[in-house]
Amino acid sequence: MATNFARSVMMGPMTVIIAAFIAIAAAVAGFAVRFLRRDETFEGLIPGLLPAPGQQVARRHVRRGQQPPVAVRFNPPDGVRPGLAGVAIDGRVDPVELSATLIDLAQRGWLTLHPLAHSAGSKPYDWQLYAAPQPPNEPLSPTEEELLAAAFGAGPATTLSAFRREPGVKSASDTLLGEAADRRWLRHLSSASSWSITSVGPTMIVIGLAALFWFGAGFIGIGLAVGGATFWGLTRKLPEPLSAEGYAVRVQCEGFKQYLATAEAEQLKFEVGIDTFGRYLPYAMVFGVVDHWRTVFSEALRADPSGELDTFDWLVLGDALQTVMILDLFSADFGIFDSLTTEFADFADFSGLDGITEGIGDVFDGFDGGD
Incomplete structure (x- = not known):
């Protein structure tokens, strides 16, 4: 009862x-x-500008995702590597930020990538990573140090599939977000x-x-x-809100993204030279404009292939290196981006790190990727 x-x-x-x-x-x-959890911006300053040292500027909140008019920027923000640029854009760390950091390290001379054996016309089943015997004399960020330690802590060579299982890959994503916090880009972390x-x-x-x-x-x-x-x-999928400083960097990154997303082959070749394609590649990855970058690069390289492949000396393809092989490498069917990002996304899925895989499908539209 x-x-x-x-x-x-x-x-x-x-x-x-x-x-x-x-x-x-x-x-x-x-x-x-x-x-x-809204972003901040500086009151009364042109979007993308920071106050002068000692200048007191009021701050106001802006709705997340609100995009002010941005001026096209022809180079990356000063001192902002590709991984941090990706964090500034969306307030989180996705697999593409880590893969872009690895590519950036490679093109700066810290490592080389070798495709392992594969049948003609197919993607390599894995990639071999070799530490540079004489690395550059330049400082590394904490995230870069962790990725290199994860890759080469046990020796001067590893494979991408083995690299993804290293605990340092997981901690590198946390470290990258911490770097943004150390720069006071995030309102709270x-x-x-x-x-x-x-x-x-x-x-x-x-x-x-x-x-x-x-x-x-x-x-x-x-x-x-x-x-x-x-x-x-x-x-559950809220990004970290940006401080006014972080929002200013985001606007600068948006301006550079707009440049990479709209520039044409002749324009880039005339203004910056084909050799900068390698330096801008990691930024194109985190900005989600790698398809346009690949198309522009292909057009420029086909028009004048002589002497322009030095920018990709971190890709070791053997004695038969040809322009067409470079173009194939960056195609959607044979992409190094696909291999790198899938490895990082697989690691994130394996570890149950839901937040790290958010947005990967949008960033690599047409590529394999996780959520």
Whole structure:
């Protein structure tokens, strides 16, 4: 009798109201979190500019994703490597940021990449990475140090498939986000607070389902589960909000992205020279404009292939190196980008690092990739 009475209370009109209130409150809380995690910008300054040393400038919030008019920029922001440029664009670390960092290290002379044996017309099944015997005399960022240590900690050579299983690859993604925080690009970066926000939704779902199936909580259990799913959907993929400093760098990166996405072969060849294609390649990767970059490069190289392949001396293809092999390497069917990014995405999936694989499909439209 008591059980029937309790069950009737759990399924009564008041319970429906309580369940609806829980679900609505969870949705409101989710939107509030999204609202509070907005970017900042400097009040009264041209977007992309930083205050002069000692200058006091007010800050205001802007909606996440709001894009101000940007001026085309013909080179990367000063001191901003490709991985950090990717963080400035979207406030998070995806596999493409790590693969672009590796390519950037290669073109700067820290390592070389060798495709392993493959049948004619097919992609190599793996890539061999060799540490440079005489590396450049230049400082490395913490992320770059971790990636090189992960690759060559056990010796001067490794394969890409073995590299992806190294713990240093996972920690490098955290380090890259930490570098952005050290530059004061992020409004706040606390793994504890981020974890607590993302854990609220799943916790509510578990409690709601447990209340529904084990305790007969009826509509209250449903309300908790629905509210938890709503909150989780609204908050689980939120990027880190940018500070005004970070937002200014983002605007600069957007200007450079616009240049890479719209420049034509003759324009680039005349303005910067084909040799810069190798230096700009990692930026094209993180900006998601690698298809256009490849097309422009192919056109320029076909028009004048003589003496322009030195920029890719970090790709060791043997004595039969030909222009067509370079072009094939950067094609969608035989892409080094595909191999690199898939390896990083596979590592992220293997480790259960959902956040790292977000957006990879958008960045590499037409390539293999994870979520």
